[in-house]
Amino acid sequence: MKQEFKQSILDALANPNLTGALGNFSVAYRAGRAKAYEGVDFEALRDQIAEIKSSASSQFDVLAERFSQAAEAQGTKVFRTNDPQAVKDYILRLAQDRGVKRIAKSKSMATEEIHLNKHLEKAGIDVQETDLGEWIIQLAGQTPSHMVMPAIHMTKEEVADVFSNKVEDGQKPDIPKLVKFARGKLRPMFLSAEMGISGANIAVAETGSIVIVTNEGNARLVTTLPKIHVAIVGLEKLVEHFQDIAPILIALPKSATAQLLTSYVSIISGPVPNTDGSAKELHVILMDNRRNEMSHDPRFKQALQCIRCASCLNVCPVFRLVGGHVFGKVYTGGIGTILTAWFSALKESDEIQSLCIQCGNCKDVCPGKIDIPDLILELRRRLAVEQGQPLIQKAIFSVVNNRRLFHTMMRAASIGQKPFAKQGFIRHLPLFLSNMTENRSLPAIADVPFRDRIKQIEQPKCTEKAAFYGGCLIDFAYPGMGESVVKVLNKAGIEVIFPEGQTCCGAPARYSGAYEVAAQNGADNIKALLGEDVDYIVSACPTCTVALKHDFIANLESVGRTEELPAARRLAEKVVDFSTLASQLVEQGRLKFKAGIEPMKFTYHDSCHFKRTLHADQTPRKLMKQAGYEVVEMEEADMCCGMGGSYSIKLPEISAPILERKLVNIEKTGVPLLLIDCPGCVMQIGGGLDKRASNIKVEHTAQRLAECLE
């Protein structure tokens, strides 16, 4: 990671205005969005949008042609090009031909993408942004930090300063007054501009219509007052049918700003009369800029389902800390990382893709149903292929995959951190136990790993057997969790075995883009786990469970090892996470809760993979309620704890404040017990609470459950 990039992160984190504004917004947004979608079947709605957009991106050429014909039949001039430079030249030539001296612009990310303003200004044309946020950053000489709220990073004091310095002295940091001031100053710009430039939110092929959504009303003025209107439309805005507008228009305002509908929507399907009775000159530029190429990429085609609502930014635990500028100059956040890789260059996404902690929040709220975290992993994989795997990483994976050697090294490292840290090796170890973060205590590495401890447990002989997949954290740091799992399953008459051949689940390699390594991890584990004649394969780590159930298949597929897929699928079917299995055993009456358990309050932290991939989040809550416990929900229970595997080591600056927020939310519940289903989260949060000398006990659900059963 380049120093410059690290520094931009540190600068953002050190800016209290930024983190304050974004932090507050993210809380308000979450509640507002939920309210806006009340009574709406979001899943059905986004299925519909994904279908409309996916079908459109399968036939961009056809739809662009249909759009052109329909629009031109109404008198619109349509210009199609793949080349951003051609867009700029077209507009400049048009402006010069018509003697345009001033252009009023409503908000358009497509024009930001191609840096249109600079090109026109160089030719001496006055370009006025009229969206308030865009105007502020234009005056300040900055770039948008958010697709929907471009100036969200600035305070009213900063805005007042910008207005005072660039427009008129003496502006006070009073928001209604600042807005009034902008209205007064921009009104003459609308009235005097000879050309209006807008973007579009939707373009309808069958009717040649464009749909423009705004709150301020500037797009209505830009498309009404100047005699020439130019709309710049990315190909991904195309839909086939006029009725396709409805689902997108229903979702966009709700997802973008938690509104039922924006103040204004304009549907323009051809030139209309100007104020002097002449006909409007209407130009629509359909801009490709690699979108067509993207639509032919089997993985990234999906990203064209984006409706630019920016909800992926609004729910991102990292974005709310660092804001948009760390991501670059145009598109920001999760989807922005992907768009930057395509519209600029893959290389440009190298650093920003590492900001993704893979929590999956964005995937849950995306109205275009885009699996953004997965596409970011795919970027990582392609970058790794393009740049080759760093030597240090190769060395690490060779250690990680040798479990005994790994344990020895971890143990040595945990005892004598310093020499290892100095060698610069431990900080590169995927996952865990490095002491590079100062905000959490680390668990001791067990001197005897779980794989050896299980041999000492006296288990009843049972007809049913379960193979336990330990994963590194339970095996080396938290063998007690493994012992609890054995205890619970034994009570239900299930004997637990630990297949020796099991190795790393491959998550560290996968999340580093090293898919060959991850695929080999999968293959080794499949062999070890399917080699045993067992009724269940159980894991108490959600990251591992997801690897066993989903990622092994995906990893093998992505490196072309298709002949191993049937075995991977057989394994996936047998795998179950601990709490889900325990809950089934309770339902079957094979596990019984002790009578007279002292009622106790607890709070529950939702681990990312456990909730958003395994969808098992309610199961442990229900189990503990059955045991007689009472759950007290914390705020943002399902927000990432900042662990993210090796993320907490690579980007401790970001991981630490994410953890901090989580700890505050936990402490606010005032309960004595926190339950979690993920050993990684236990390590992160437990370590954080320990550093704060908190009395709150942190346990894996398995540990508490083991104490509550007969």
Add this chain to the structure above:
Amino acid sequence: MNAILESSQVFESFRTRAEAVSAQVERVATSELALELIISKLHLEGVRDEAHCYAVWAECPMIGTPEKKRLEAAVPGLKFDVTRELAADAKVGVSQMDWALANTGTLVQRADEVDRRLVSTLPLLHIALVATAALLPDLPSVLARIDPAKSKYFSFITGPSRTADIERVLTIGVHGPERLLIVLVDDLEVTA
């Protein structure tokens, strides 16, 4: 459910949604009452025949030449000949909408004629008339009724102009009207 009860529920839903986005909603039984209401509003707003104090009224189906004459006589400064200069210099704009949407509090208008857009974008107060019978449940129901081949500019208006671009603080009235008064008229026919 009888039609009257149903229509009153649709109206209540519209009113709730529109008020939630800071619009003001009135309902009157007849066009005559609507005109009286508007005259009194224009007086209240201080509309008179001098710069910055005009009201502009876009061509609309509900009033003919006799009504215009009456209105002009009752409210000096009210102009039916809408130009961009007059609209930019007006306190109030009046226009008739084609539909209203109950579940979002939205007004929908075929706005190819530029005066319809000028009066609803430039003045500080926009008074929008709409037939109660033109209330539709939602967005899909209006999209199914509008024909982009016939009308090349459709305006959807939901509350007054707003922004939250500075510190996410909601502020009403940026480039468009600061206030929106919606008058539903029971005896008006649906215009589309």
